[in-house]
Amino acid sequence: MTQLSIAIFGNTNNYPLLLAQGLKLLGHNVRLVINRKELLHRPEARYHEWAGAYPDWIIDCSDLSDVDLAFETPALDRAIHHLTHNVDLVVLNDVGPAFASYLCTPHVVVLTGSDLSYYANYDSLQFRTSMWDPGFKRSLEGRRYIRKMADFVSRQRDGILGAELVCYGQRGLVPSGDQQLDDIGVADAHRFMLHLSNTIDLQPQAMPKNDKLxxxxxxxxxxxxxxxxxxxxxxxxxxxxxxxxxxxxxxxxxxxxxxxxxxxxxxxxxxxxxxxxxxxxxxxxxxxxxxxxxxxxxxxxxxxxxxxxxxxxxxxxxxxxxxxxxxxxxxxxxxxxxxxxxxxxxxxxxxxxxxxxxxxxxxxxxxxxxxxxxxxxxxxxxxxSPESMAKQLLEALSKQCSDTILRHHF
CATH class of the missing domain: 3.40.50.2000 (Glycogen Phosphorylase B;)
Known part of the structure; x- marks a missing residue:
């Protein structure tokens, strides 16, 4: 398999970081763009020594706000650059599918929860605006913001639909998610289930000698x-x-x-x-x-x-x-x-x-x-294991990918 340059956006619960490590173990060049400030979604939650000093393949774009995403402000430019510069394949997590229209290469979507149930759901508009003052909601500014949020949901759904593979639970595990993907138009043939175990950092431990269960x-x-x-x-x-x-x-x-x-x-x-x-x-x-x-x-x-x-x-x-x-x-x-x-x-x-x-x-x-x-x-x-799962993902992608240039890499 030819070495690929792969960009990953989003790091929900450090799950994409595990995938990135698996891809690196297979010999591919990987860059991971993180977009959240919560510790749960940052690499230092696993490697505390990385706080403030990430390796050069991890890029911190966590200053992006919902306003930047909805209004597509210039603050997105740095993240877009890392998703489009010398890249063969892009993996999109969290709000990442909304970036798909900027890409020059095929992409895979990794859905981990709210990226589908909230950000790709038009019902979220009601949730976001339910506490707004009625006067502001009716104002020119309020209506414009609602339109932009609706456009963001559309872009998120479009990025999911346009993916070569959509990584989500096997059909039947989450019926509500199945229904959403069906509504978006994602066929089962384009779905793939990732299920990663951190066999990189965690080693088997002897059973404890507890005096009770x-x-x-x-x-x-x-x-x-x-x-x-x-x-x-x-x-x-x-x-x-x-x-x-x-x-x-x-x-x-x-x-x-x-x-x-x-x-x-x-x-x-x-x-x-x-x-x-x-x-x-x-x-x-x-x-x-x-x-x-x-x-x-x-x-x-x-x-x-x-x-x-x-x-x-x-x-x-x-x-x-x-x-x-x-x-x-x-x-x-x-x-x-x-x-x-x-x-x-x-x-x-x-x-x-x-x-x-x-x-x-x-x-x-x-x-x-x-x-x-x-x-x-x-x-x-x-x-x-991250390596095994990354290999399975790329094998599934090679069968689905419509891009002849990327297919040549497999």
């Missing part, structure tokens, strides 16, 4: 769709299912401890549920911490829990796999089996009763935990 929930505390109407199906983690299952386990003799992050839209409701279930003395709440600290919490736990709701196993699961930790979740293998030749390893659970049963089995047979952990790391290396 330590269960760590890694996902945000979100479980009430009726109270969080602005969120998508991907956001609901079924934390209430986990809490009810853990309570059943405790009441039937289980000795373990559950640890959860003090983070998420339904945190207060979850605390109330813990008290209602009578397990407040068996649940620990973890305060805000760095990613490195969270990894230490994972290493100290016997079992990692991800989502039990309408979402699907994400980076909590794939990071646990990289560390060699077993996972319990609604694994959605009825869908993942269409993407990978082997099912995701772990303990599948969708009800409190299934969670209770799994916890008792693990408490009585701790060797099962180690066996699942080993299988999880091997699965991550085989299917989900």
């Amino acid at each position: 330590i269960v760590l929930c890694g996902s945000r505390v979100v479980f009430r769709p009726e109270a969080n109407r602005a969120l998508s199906a991907m956001d609901f983690k079924g934390t209430d299912v986990l809490l009810k299952g853990f309570a059943l386990y405790c009441k039937s003799g289980g000795k373990g401890e559950l640890r959860l992050p003090r983070k998420g839209q339904d945190l207060e409701a979850a605390i109330a549920l813990v008290n209602e279930l009578g397990v407040f003395d068996r649940v620990s709440w973890l305060g805000e911490m760095s990613l490195a600290q969270f990894y230490q919490e994972m290493i100290a736990a016997d079992l990692i829990c991800d989502q039990f709701g309408t979402s699907f196993p994400g980076m909590v699961t794939t990071d646990a796999y990289a560390l060699g930790r077993p996972v319990m979740a609604n694994l959605r293998n009825e869908i993942f089996s269409e993407r990978f030749s082997e099912p995701l390893p772990g303990l599948n659970a969708t009800t409190p009763e299934e969670i209770e049963r799994h916890l008792h089995i693990l408490e009585a047979n701790p060797a099962v935990l180690e066996d699942i952990g080993v299988k999880s790391r091997l699965y991550a290396e085989k299917y989900l």
